[in-house]
Amino acid sequence: MPVVLLRGINVGGHRKVPMAELRAGLAEVGFGSVRTYIQSGNVVVTGGPNDDRDIERLMSTLLAERFDLDDVSVMSMTSERLKAARGASKREFPDEGTDPKDHARRTHIVFLDAVPAPDRRTALDPDDFSPDRFVLDLHDDVAELHVSYASGAGTSRLTLDRIERALGVRGTGRNLNTVTRLLEM
Structure with a gap:
């Protein structure tokens, strides 16, 4: 089950990413169970790509297209x-x-x-x-x-x-x- 860490979102009222919208967007692009923990970009997913770099690319694309954030560091790991x-x-x-x-x-x-x-x-x-x-x-x-x-x-x-x-x-x-x-x- 991949764990994905996003850097620098929802800090001090800047770079807002509502977790409910993030979960919905990730489900739309093919992830199965999507769970988040607190508002600072902690995501646990099932389904979707198996490769960490593919997961990172998919999430980066989603953040850019859906939230207009094209510079968020996304790190996927087991x-x-x-x-x-x-x-x-x-x-x-x-x-x-x-x-x-x-x-x-x-x-x-x-x-x-x-x-x-x-x-x-x-x-x-x-x-x-x-x-x-x-x-x-x-x-x-x-x-x-x-x-x-x-x-x-x-x-x-x-x-x-x-x-x-x-x-x-x-x-x-x-x-x-x-x-x-x-x-x-």
């Missing part, structure tokens, strides 16, 4: 990748006696659309973002950046834009609460 990334994040940043919900809110996974080039993998200096911590997790053809935000993502200088510029790839982030909820769906 639930297996999501589950593996959650496990890796919990190993990198275990809940060490803190409030579990607060820990899961402050621990994020930035899913990258490609493995950063070797010369870009060290472009983020951990000392520049302390007390926030992060670990780049590389696989054969995908990568994630696991981040522990000391005071939450909203106050950190380690922003998604900065991560993308440094690593030279696109990405979208979700906290562990959201990742867990998507896996439950």
